[in-house]
Amino acid sequence: MTSQPATGAPESGRPDTSTLLFVAFVLFIDMVGIGLIIPVMPALLETLTGQGVDQTAEIGGWLLFAYAVMQFLFAPIIGGLSDRFGRRPILLFTLFFLGIDYAIMAWAPDLWWLFVGRLLSGIMGASWGAANSCVADVVSPQDRGRYFGILGGAGASGFVVGPAIGGVLGSVDERLPFVAAAILSITVAAVGYFILKETLPAEKRRRFTIGRANPFGTIIQMAQTPIVLGFLGIILLMQLASQSTFTVWAYYNVLAFGWNELQIGLSIAFYGLLLAIVQGGLTGPAIARFGAKTTSMIGFLFAVPAYAMFAFAPGGWAMLAGILLGSLAGLSFPAMQQLMTERISDDAQGELQGAIASVISLTSIIGPVVMTGLFGAFADDKGLYFPGAPFLLSVFILFAALALLRWNLGRITTEASA
Numbered sequence: 001m002t003s004q005p006a007t008g009a010p011e012s013g014r015p016d017t018s019t020l021l022f023v024a025f026v027l028f029i030d031m032v033g034i035g036l037i038i039p040v041m042p043a044l045l046e047t048l049t050g051q052g053v054d055q056t057a058e059i060g061g062w063l064l065f066a067y068a069v070m071q072f073l074f075a076p077i078i079g080g081l082s083d084r085f086g087r088r089p090i091l092l093f094t095l096f097f098l099g100i101d102y103a104i105m106a107w108a109p110d111l112w113w114l115f116v117g118r119l120l121s122g123i124m125g126a127s128w129g130a131a132n133s134c135v136a137d138v139v140s141p142q143d144r145g146r147y148f149g150i151l152g153g154a155g156a157s158g159f160v161v162g163p164a165i166g167g168v169l170g171s172v173d174e175r176l177p178f179v180a181a182a183i184l185s186i187t188v189a190a191v192g193y194f195i196l197k198e199t200l201p202a203e204k205r206r207r208f209t210i211g212r213a214n215p216f217g218t219i220i221q222m223a224q225t226p227i228v229l230g231f232l233g234i235i236l237l238m239q240l241a242s243q244s245t246f247t248v249w250a251y252y253n254v255l256a257f258g259w260n261e262l263q264i265g266l267s268i269a270f271y272g273l274l275l276a277i278v279q280g281g282l283t284g285p286a287i288a289r290f291g292a293k294t295t296s297m298i299g300f301l302f303a304v305p306a307y308a309m310f311a312f313a314p315g316g317w318a319m320l321a322g323i324l325l326g327s328l329a330g331l332s333f334p335a336m337q338q339l340m341t342e343r344i345s346d347d348a349q350g351e352l353q354g355a356i357a358s359v360i361s362l363t364s365i366i367g368p369v370v371m372t373g374l375f376g377a378f379a380d381d382k383g384l385y386f387p388g389a390p391f392l393l394s395v396f397i398l399f400a401a402l403a404l405l406r407w408n409l410g411r412i413t414t415e416a417s418a
Contacts, residue, residue: 019197020147023134024154026091026196029188030125031155033102033181035162035272039265040170040177042250047174048111057251057379059111061372063118064247068364070122072215075129075361079354080213082130083206083347087137088198092189094127099185106178122361129353136341136349137199145292145338146284152334153280160272167265206347215362218355225343227415228352230408231336232359237401238300238332239360241307243367244390248375252387255379257316270320274327283334292335293409299332300402304395311391339412 041063045056082090101124105117135147169176211217223229253259253267286295306326313319337356344352371390379387386392 019199020134020138020150022192022196023087023091023131024151026095026188026192027128027131027151027155028158028161029184030095030098030128031158031272032162032165033098033158033185034125035158035268036166036169036177036181037102037105038163038250038268039167039261040174042254043170043261044114044174045111048108048114055376057248057372058376060251061247061368063115064368065365066115067118067122067125068361068368070119071125071361072358072365074123075357076215076218076351076354077210077213078127079129079133079218079350079352079357080208081350082133082200083350084208086198086200086205087130087134087350088196090130091127092192092196094124094130095185095192096189098124099182099187099189102178102182102185106175106182129350129357132337132353132356133350134199136344136346136352137204141338141342144341145287145295145334148334148337149279149283152283152330153276153278156272156275156279156330158272160269160276163265163268163272165265167262170261170265200350204346212351213354215358218351218358221348221351222355227408227411228340228343230404230411231340232355234336234401234405234408235333235356236359236363237397237404238303239363240367241303241394241397241401243363244307244371244394245310246364247368247371248387248390251372251375251379252390253316253319256313256387257319259316263316267319267323271323271327274324275330278327278330279334283331286331287335287338292338293412296332296335296339297402297405297409299329299335300398300405302326303329303332304398304402307391307394307398311388311395313388 041060042056045051045059049056049059051059078090078094098121101117101120104120105114108114108117132148132151135144135151139147165180166177169180212221219229219232222232249268250264253264259267283295286298290298302325306322306329309318309322309325313322340352340356341349371393374390374393375387378384378389
């Protein structure tokens with residue numbers, strides 16, 4: 001892999017947005033499907049296992065672990081296949097079979113079938129990299145942060161709709177959200193077959209090799225561009241910190257504040273709405289005003305106090321205040337994506353997005369076990385009672401990420417002045 005900047009996207013001007021809008025819609029539906037099932041997972045696990053909240057939280061962590069292992073292994077493969085065959089067939093194939101997977105989980109008669117469903121979800125959910133690669137295919141380097149933000153905002157919007165609907169449907173039947181997610185995914189895949197356009201021209205595709213299309217081979221390729229490798233390290237820490245909210249949010253608020261499925265769903269929807277506004281509406285103007293480097297720093301300055309509020313929240317209102325503050329952390333990721341894509345060649349943009357997805361998945365392998373285990377250890381009647389412990393750990397992890405970001409941005413400044 002060469003490390004010269006990508007040159008295939010237009011250097012200036014507004015790209016044809018019709019395909020990008022549908023890709024954003026695909027990510028929206030992806031996140032609606034995921035969001036639908038979050039509020040009902042604690043109740044479904046209690047039904048299938050007969051265990052209490054602290055035990056089902058740990059089982060939920062292992063379900064996320066299974067999902068993340070599959071994403072870690074398959075994200076580089078999906079990214080490499082999209083570099084070889086194009087983005088369109090990969091997006092449609094994975095979206096359709098994600099719907100099949102939701103149908104399996106809707107039917108699951110026992111815990112083991114639920115695990116099978118999460119394994120399949122992890123494989124098919126690895127299409128995130130192919131979707132983001134569409135931006136690098138058709139958008140000029142200096143404008144990519146804005147469009148990465150739009151895609152991120154579309155996904156976040158799915159968390160406005162999905163959890164809220166999931167909370168309502170879950171109050172009727174805990175399996176109904178899985179049925180709805182299956183129907184949504186399969187329907188959008190069918191529509192996309194007719195209207196989704198390819199963004200990667202044949203002359204910019206590269207040969208697929210399993211030696212590169214695996215987590216370790218992909219990271220080796222990215223290591224040829226040290227600044228990109230540095231950003232991958234920052235993303236690793238940032239996403240590891242966020243695992244505290246991904247994995248214990250529902251269980252923590254049930255235990256600490258007695259929230260029900262609807263309240264959990266609405267709180268996640270509130271976060272999704274704010275994140276959609278931040279990433280979809282504020283990222284582009286922030287990058288235009290402050291530059292991608294400064295914008296990537298700004299987000300971290302809001303994330304640290306937000307997680308501190310979660311850890312020591314005296315009431316449910318403090319969780320909502322933390323969501324309001326923490327949503328501004330969404331500025332960082334699109335800005336870092338722009339800085340990374342500028343340093344990777346055209347025929348490896350899918351590989352880059354696959355590497356990012358693998359790193360995120362790696363945190364989803366480590367994070368659920370660590371965070372739910374920490375929650376379980378401090379949420380029972382043995383020893384110190386402090387269920388906010390996972391959020392406090394996230395604060396320390398974010399401090400480390402912020403230090404690494406400052407160092408990496410210094411390298412960019414040095415590179416520019418050389």
